[in-house]
Amino acid sequence: MGVTKSKPNQKSLSYKIRDELRNDILSGQIVPGTRLRQEALAERFNASRIPVREALRQLEMEGLVKTQLNRGAVVAAPSIDDICDLLDIRIALECRAAKLAVPKMTQADIDHLEQILEQYHHSQTPGEWAENNRLFHLGLCEPAKNKQLTALIKLYCMSTSSPYANFHLDMTNATDIKTVNSDHLEILNACKERDVNRVIIVLEQHIQSTKDSLMHYQTPCNKVTQ
Amino acid sequence: MGVTKSKPNQKSLSYKIRDELRNDILSGQIVPGTRLRQEALAERFNASRIPVREALRQLEMEGLVKTQLNRGAVVAAPSIDDICDLLDIRIALECRAAKLAVPKMTQADIDHLEQILEQYHHSQTPGEWAENNRLFHLGLCEPAKNKQLTALIKLYCMSTSSPYANFHLDMTNATDIKTVNSDHLEILNACKERDVNRVIIVLEQHIQSTKDSLMHYQTPCNKVTQ
DNA sequence: TTTATTGAAAATGTATCAAGGTTAATCATA
DNA sequence: TATGATTAACCTTGATACATTTTCAATAAA
Numbered sequence: 001m002g003v004t005k006s007k008p009n010q011k012s013l014s015y016k017i018r019d020e021l022r023n024d025i026l027s028g029q030i031v032p033g034t035r036l037r038q039e040a041l042a043e044r045f046n047a048s049r050i051p052v053r054e055a056l057r058q059l060e061m062e063g064l065v066k067t068q069l070n071r072g073a074v075v076a077a078p079s080i081d082d083i084c085d086l087l088d089i090r091i092a093l094e095c096r097a098a099k100l101a102v103p104k105m106t107q108a109d110i111d112h113l114e115q116i117l118e119q120y121h122h123s124q125t126p127g128e129w130a131e132n133n134r135l136f137h138l139g140l141c142e143p144a145k146n147k148q149l150t151a152l153i154k155l156y157c158m159s160t161s162s163p164y165a166n167f168h169l170d171m172t173n174a175t176d177i178k179t180v181n182s183d184h185l186e187i188l189n190a191c192k193e194r195d196v197n198r199v200i201i202v203l204e205q206h207i208q209s210t211k212d213s214l215m216h217y218q219t220p221c222n223k224v225t226q
Numbered sequence: 227m228g229v230t231k232s233k234p235n236q237k238s239l240s241y242k243i244r245d246e247l248r249n250d251i252l253s254g255q256i257v258p259g260t261r262l263r264q265e266a267l268a269e270r271f272n273a274s275r276i277p278v279r280e281a282l283r284q285l286e287m288e289g290l291v292k293t294q295l296n297r298g299a300v301v302a303a304p305s306i307d308d309i310c311d312l313l314d315i316r317i318a319l320e321c322r323a324a325k326l327a328v329p330k331m332t333q334a335d336i337d338h339l340e341q342i343l344e345q346y347h348h349s350q351t352p353g354e355w356a357e358n359n360r361l362f363h364l365g366l367c368e369p370a371k372n373k374q375l376t377a378l379i380k381l382y383c384m385s386t387s388s389p390y391a392n393f394h395l396d397m398t399n400a401t402d403i404k405t406v407n408s409d410h411l412e413i414l415n416a417c418k419e420r421d422v423n424r425v426i427i428v429l430e431q432h433i434q435s436t437k438d439s440l441m442h443y444q445t446p447c448n449k450v451t452q
Numbered sequence: 453t454t455t456a457t458t459g460a461a462a463a464t465g466t467a468t469c470a471a472g473g474t475t476a477a478t479c480a481t482a
Numbered sequence: 483t484a485t486g487a488t489t490a491a492c493c494t495t496g497a498t499a500c501a502t503t504t505t506c507a508a509t510a511a512a
Contacts, residue, residue, distance in 0.1 A: 010295055012293075012295055053280060054283045057240065057284055058283055058284075061287035061288070067238075082374070085372045085373065085374050086374065088326065089322075089375050092318045092319050092321070092323070092375070093315070093318050093319070095322075096315075096317060096321075146311045148312065148315060149311060149315050152315065
């Protein structure tokens with residue numbers, strides 16, 4: 001009778017530390033270049049150094065943290081070129097996912113996307129904008145039902161559209177919200193018509209335009225923090 | 227006067243353990259499903275459990291190891307569907323990389339690819355075949371000069387064309403070496419002519435054909451090795 | 453045969469220690 | 483004042499020992 005598996009989705013300490021740290025990095029609360037000292041983190045999370053070190057290794061694999069031997073971990077400070085490279089990865093992953101997803105989309109998937117665009121329309125803060133943008137791109141790719149692909153897209157969506165990625169520059173200028181919105185609308189319409197090719201073309205141009213904007217901002221803002 | 231930075235490219239113990247373990251997993255020396263006990267690994271590498279645990283976390287992020295709370299780490303046992311999902315990721319990444327790479331290819335890059343095909347032609351063992359296959363796909367993508375993209379491709383090339391991925395089935399049957407060779411030749415010729423579209427089309431079909439072969443082998447071999 | 457019980461094995465995490473390498477501050481020198 | 487060497491504090495890396503908890507497998511009971 002006793003429920004033996006009472007806590008199936010329990011998480012290891014290193015996951016909790018990793019997730020909280022990732023959130024702090026992406027939200028900009030811990031700025032790029034910041035040193036991440038094991039002792040300090042251990043104290044903050046009321047943990048020993050072992051789970052802290054595991055969390056740092058995981059964040060290193062995600063690219064959010066850089067480590068050097070005997071010099072420890074530092075929040076990664078991606079250059080504009082690095083962000084552009086990440087955006088190319090996003091183009092690769094999201095276009096493939098969309099290609100697989102569009103034919104599989106249910107009415108519920110379409111409705112979901114429509115709802116996100118509605119929320120996007122009413123967004124006020126950059127935070128809301130970024131979150132709804134992320135949700136739209138995810139909603140577009142998730143019907144492909146490729147979990148590993150979705151996980152990668154989730155990671156790269158976050159790290160390219162968060163305050164973390166826009167540390168050097170004023171992203172509100174770099175991206176025109178109106179254009180983004182009309183792009184999303186065009187993608188959604190193409191989804192409704194099951195026009196895979198148009199979805200892909202617009203999606204690629206959509207992300208490419210962010211790359212182009214970044215390139216323009218490359219010259220003026222070359223100040224490296226730290 | 228002394229050279230202060232005498233060892234710039236020295237590696238942490240966890241990296242060495244990770245790399246050696248990864249090699250063992252991909253080469254099939256440690257088969258999927260095998261439990262990876264911390265103590266045993268620590269003993270094998272003459273290390274303590276700390277770097278072992280870090281190595282396992284890194285391999286977990288790469289997808290080669292699965293962990294469950296209080297149950298430890300196990301070599302991942304990807305299903306055929308999982309491998310197909312990985313191959314879709316490869317199509318995404320490699321086609322994008324090729325699109326960026328072809329216009330940037332130097333004569334040296336072309337020569338390098340030609341040389342790999344030559345070696346491929348003379349390969350005898352499945353190991354040589356796999357290695358040259360990997361080198362060709364990497365050589366095709368590297369001129370894109372996107373380090374993060376190349377790193378991802380390297381990872382997924384390895385994990386989909388190694389004995390690890392072909393654990394359930396007899397891959398020598400699933401993939402026709404001759405077809406692979408002619409595909410590669412066609413891709414190389416398209417590169418020479420700077421015909422990006424043809425490169426992409428053939429490359430996608432080339433990887434897709436592996437997916438198709440896998441699908442055929444899905445029914446007969448459903449034996450899960452714990 | 454099924455269900456409990458129980459004990460060994462293993463994972464998770466803490467605390468402490470030692471041996472290096474880095475970093476920064478101090479001090480001496482040109 | 484600037485430059486360069488020395489030193490000391492700090493931090494990382496790693497080892498070791500220990501406690502707690504969960505799994506897992508073998509045994510005993512219904």
